[in-house]
Amino acid sequence: MTFRLQTQSFSKNAKYFLTATVINGIIFNTWLLFFNFFILAKGFDKEFLGLINSIPSIAGLILGIPLGMLSDRIGRKKAMLIGLGLSTVAMGLQVIAQQGWLLIGMAFIGGAGNSLYFLSQAPFMMKETDKNNRSLMFSLNFGLNTLAGFVGNLFAGQMPAWFGKFLKVPADSVTAYQAVLLVAVFFGLFALIPILLINVKKSSVVMVDSPKINQWRVLKSAVGKPLTWKLILPELLLGFGAAITIPYMNLYFSDHFLISSQRLGVLFSLSSLVVGIGSIIGPRLVKRYKSKIKVVVLTQSSSLVFLLILAFSPFYWLAAIGFLLRGMLMNMAVPLYNAFCMENIPEHEQGVVNSLISNAWTTGWAVGPFLSGLIQIRFGFLPLFLTTAVIYLFSITVTWLFFGKFEQVQALME
Numbered sequence: 001m002t003f004r005l006q007t008q009s010f011s012k013n014a015k016y017f018l019t020a021t022v023i024n025g026i027i028f029n030t031w032l033l034f035f036n037f038f039i040l041a042k043g044f045d046k047e048f049l050g051l052i053n054s055i056p057s058i059a060g061l062i063l064g065i066p067l068g069m070l071s072d073r074i075g076r077k078k079a080m081l082i083g084l085g086l087s088t089v090a091m092g093l094q095v096i097a098q099q100g101w102l103l104i105g106m107a108f109i110g111g112a113g114n115s116l117y118f119l120s121q122a123p124f125m126m127k128e129t130d131k132n133n134r135s136l137m138f139s140l141n142f143g144l145n146t147l148a149g150f151v152g153n154l155f156a157g158q159m160p161a162w163f164g165k166f167l168k169v170p171a172d173s174v175t176a177y178q179a180v181l182l183v184a185v186f187f188g189l190f191a192l193i194p195i196l197l198i199n200v201k202k203s204s205v206v207m208v209d210s211p212k213i214n215q216w217r218v219l220k221s222a223v224g225k226p227l228t229w230k231l232i233l234p235e236l237l238l239g240f241g242a243a244i245t246i247p248y249m250n251l252y253f254s255d256h257f258l259i260s261s262q263r264l265g266v267l268f269s270l271s272s273l274v275v276g277i278g279s280i281i282g283p284r285l286v287k288r289y290k291s292k293i294k295v296v297v298l299t300q301s302s303s304l305v306f307l308l309i310l311a312f313s314p315f316y317w318l319a320a321i322g323f324l325l326r327g328m329l330m331n332m333a334v335p336l337y338n339a340f341c342m343e344n345i346p347e348h349e350q351g352v353v354n355s356l357i358s359n360a361w362t363t364g365w366a367v368g369p370f371l372s373g374l375i376q377i378r379f380g381f382l383p384l385f386l387t388t389a390v391i392y393l394f395s396i397t398v399t400w401l402f403f404g405k406f407e408q409v410q411a412l413m414e
Contacts, residue, residue: 012199014128014137017121019194021141024084025148027188030156031091031181033268036250037261038095038177039103048100050373053247055104056111057365060358067116068355072348076124077198079116084192086113092185095178119358123350126342134343135283135292138335143279146331149272156180157265171261222349222356230402231341231353232360234395239361241391243368244375244384249323252381257316267320271327278328282336292340293403296333300396303329304389311385330392340403 010018039049060067071079090110097103121141129137163179164171222228245252253259253267278299285295306329309322345353372384 009130009133010137011128014125016194016197017124017128018140018144020080020084020191021144022148023191023194024188025145026152027184027191028145029149029152029268029272030159030184033152033156033250033265034160034177034180036248037172038174038181041172041174041177044100046373046377047370050370052103052107053369053373054366055107056114057243057362057369059108059111060115060362061366063112064115064119064355064359064362065352067112068119068351068353068358071116071120071123071355072351075200076120076127077195077200079120080124080195081192083113083115083117083120084195086110087117088113088185088188088191091188092182095181095185115355115358115362119351119355122338122342122354123347125339126347126350135286135336135339138339139279139282142331142335143276145276146272146279147276150269150276152184152269152272154265154269156184157262157269159183160261222345222353227344228353228356231344232357234337234399234402235357236360236363237391237395237398238364240364240368241388241395243365244372245381245388247369248372248376248381251376253316253319253323256381257319259316267323271324274324274328275331278332279335282332285332286336291407292336293399293407296337296340297396297400297404299329299332300392300399303327304392307385307389307392311382311389337399340407 036049036053039052040046044052067079067083074082087110090106090113094103094106094110097106122138125137125141126134159180160171160176163169163176164173167175167179169175250264250268253264259267282295282299285299286292289295289298303326306322306326310319310326311322313319313322341357342350342354375384
């Protein structure tokens with residue numbers, strides 16, 4: 001089936017969902033680009049920055065399983081509406097809050113909302129697709145989010161200067177950054193509209209709190225399966241490896257190469273563009289190799305070369321190339337692995353197991369950013385890059401050992 005036919009086969013619900021992905025992608029990537037600078041401009045130190053970047057993941061870690069059960073109980077549409085709405089409001093309150101404790105509290109609430117929104121997505125996409133268009137749906141969801149980030153970062157990179165001139169303040173002042181983030185939060189509310197348009201009858205899943213199915217039995221059954229833990233381990237490793245470097249890429253380029261906000265915005269927008277393109281290429285590679293796991297291992301392994309180029313390059317242009325290609329190759333694998341996980345989980349367990357897999361990822365993000373902030377102060381970025389490379393290598397290895405032959409056996413049985 002061609003790309004055009006696959007996209008035409010998507011349901012209206014799937015198209016509404018992808019529209020929300022685009023809107024949220026623009027806003028969320030704008031937030032990521034400037035939130036670190038906003039916190040530092042307010043006078044907080046890097047240790048506090050590391051703490052507040054860890055808080056959303058801590059919220060997801062603590063509440064992940066209950067939120068997965070909630071998603072199964074109330075349905076994907078309601079779960080995504082509540083999660084996205086909650087996270088957007090919390091982001092807005094973070095921008096206007098003054099006290100550190102309030103910033104942390106809102107980060108926790110926002111993290112819980114994000115977790116509910118994102119862990120509901122994979123089961124929703126499974127319900128709305130079939131084996132012919134599933135890989136493309138997962139990849140488009142991921143790719144459109146990053147392509148939207150290209151647009152967001154491209155314009156957001158110029159916005160501090162615009163607001164600086166309009167408000168007559170420096171472009172790197174807390175006032176300019178605050179204005180950018182408030183605009184992002186306002187437009188983020190529009191992502192709720194396409195979610196509201198989803199037909200709940202078609203998008204709902206089997207409710208696991210029905211008389212025939214007990215939630216806690218579902219959880220116990222899922223946890224008792226070796227396959228569940230095999231699916232979790234690679235994500236646990238990847239999450240920690242990413243958490244100690246990825247949240248600080250903007251600071252790395254700003255501090256190490258002394259580039260302006262405008263150039264940083266262009267770089268991050270290009271990163272979103274190439275990641276989006278890569279995610280669309282991913283399903284084509286799956287079709288060629290007839291294997292999701294082979295493509296996951298191949299692309300993640302290739303990304304390590306460019307991670308090391310990023311770490312050791314003394315030249316901005318070379319580090320930028322390493323940054324762009326590392327991001328494309330590593331992230332190309334994300335939707336493919338997610339689709340592989342969902343395909344091997346019974347429908348009534350998808351919400352719970354997806355929350356377990358999500359928790360594995362957020363475990364690393366709960367502690368990684370804070371530890372990274374401490375290490376940056378004392379030793380700089382190089383030890384962090386090397387640690388990330390080693391952890392990624394472990395994750396790639398266990399993915400292949402667990403699922404290389406497993407997927408081949410499955411293919412023969414079909």
